[in-house]
Amino acid sequence: MQYDTKGMPFRRLGSSGLRVPLFSLGGWLTIGTTVLGDPVKDLMKTAYEHGINMFDNAETYADGKSELEMGRVIKELGFKRTDIIVTTKLFWGTEYGHNLGGLSRKHIVEGTRASLERLQMDYVDIIFAHRSDPTVPMEEVVRAFSYVVDRGWAFYWGTSEWAADEIEEAHGIAQRLGLHAPVVEQCEHNMLHRERPEKEYAGLYKKYGMGTTAFSCLAFGLLTGKYNDGIPPDSRLAKHQDFSFLKELGDSLGTEGGQLKIGKIKELTALAEKELGCKVGHLALAWVARNPNTSTVIIGASNVEQLLDNLKALEVIPKLTPEVLEKIEGILGNKPVPKPTYGRPSLDAFGRT
Template identity: 70%
Template sequence: MSATEVKLEFDPKDMPFRRLGSSGLRVPVFSLGGWLTLGATVVGDPVKDIIKTAFDAGINMFDTAEAYAAGKSELEMGRVIRELGLRRTDLVITTKLFWGLRKGPNDSGLSRKHIVEGTKESLERLGLDYVDVIFAHRPDHTVPMEEIVRAFNFVIEKGWAFYWATSEWSAREIEEAHHIASKLNLIAPIAEQCQHNMFHRERPEKEYHALYKKYGLGTTAWSSLASGLLTGKYNDGIPKGSRFDANSEFFKETVKKLQEPEGQEKLRKVRELTKLAEEELNTTVSALALAWVAKNPNTSTVILGASSPEQVTQNLKALEVIPKLTPEVLEKIEKILGNAPEDAPSYGRPLLDRFGRI
């Protein structure tokens, strides 16, 4: 897009930016994703309204995937970028490969064939020459890791992406990718897109612990509101039009578990967190939950989901909450949650002081 076609200039406003993992790429603390919304439950002009609201608020990173709404999410996002007249260099666009749009034996997974062809098809749907980051949407245990690393390296050398990253990979798989990349002098993944919220902590906070230190890994956290559970909207049932209602088949098991003791205990905690948010921080439990994930030093960006412009605006109130999360407040949250991952055992050895290397 040439400078003469640009209709909207990007103003980061007060949005904080962080490096994406070990790379030099700067991303906003809050970004916007298209899972279950853009191209699915939200189509047409409302998509444009949501993206423009985010862009006007300082969000310039937009995340999608080939599988989101069977390619329609990429189509909608690309259309809106063109119609709004956004400068490509102002944007950080990320997409993900694994689940293809067809049923052929090579139309999904992480073979070199699907990585190369899937990338080209994603770019065609987006109407872009390149994406900033392309994610391996899941690990593929049927493909040699060397083939996966070489294929993403090829995509980057072709200029179709600047970086590659992983999504919902285990620490062992990420470690293997780094070993292969180091051994063959290829490009390693820079980030991991993982689920991270107050009820889902083991993998991002414990399993990846060594990777943050060793490789500078950063996360692009998704489902930081636990698919809406941490908004408090499900405390008294499933409201009409909510995510659990609009995607009832997808969340059937989740809704069922809410009726069980473990689910009821989660709802009890949400009520306590709501009280803390409102009475002590003068905010909503949604803003508190998002700020809590953003506060984590290994979080590069928190991906927001939104079905309306108003949701984007409401969620960005989390920016005001981050500085309020003092050690005292964080301790109160931990007491409510009671689910902090356990530290690795020391086997009776005394702990190092804070200047010691772990």
């Protein structure tokens, strides 16, 4: 299939020279579980035809079945390998055992090779450390991922849900030893979850040019407004009760804090519909995409219709003027507080800080 960007905006992946689409397709909670066979092909084909040429995965998604499904579909659709960007992540493995997960050199090397076999590929474009591993020396982690890059099994490596000090340590080791440093962080970022991506990582964006591949930008569906009046039986929170974090999220909606979130989402829904002429889900995706530190927004769609609907967020991004963003902040009331200046006078807003 011939690739056409179809007007999809592209950004640099963090500090690397790799260009990635502003919206990408992920396999978490969908591909290999609720989406199997021909529907996977329909989903990926539609994404590709609408400018999405980046596909995100992990060894643990559906215990490896997500990689198997994506790899099969890429082969069957005849995507030219140089036209697409494929990512995967290592940490939990597909089986339980002392050396079958984590970030030891053994699992990083063996896990990478196993992922490539499932994907039916010689290399991935980016490989992520799916979590940090405090039981492994950081030097071993950096050396192992550098080995993977040097062998050509991945072009870049990144982190996912790492603390800022852990990313800082990895960079320090890489610089000191002349190894490959992580170029990107994959983190949760949405209107209800902001502290880490907007405050904790602030120094890393400036110092290392780090960017993010943002996931859960709809807060597991909360920001679509579908839970404003309860949990529908066909929704993710109803279907995936075997995932403890989704069960906890569903249970929390009945609490005072949960109802406070729903109240904010109802206000955002009114703003989106009355002032922007869009759905609240479009607004939520556009809001994350507008952040200059976002390299790509990962969409998790269960069907073609959902994917196409999410892509309407592209039309909303230009509508997010400073005035609209200020109204959003007024509704959310959760903007991370910057670090204190202890009374120091403000610097010129247009100079270097």
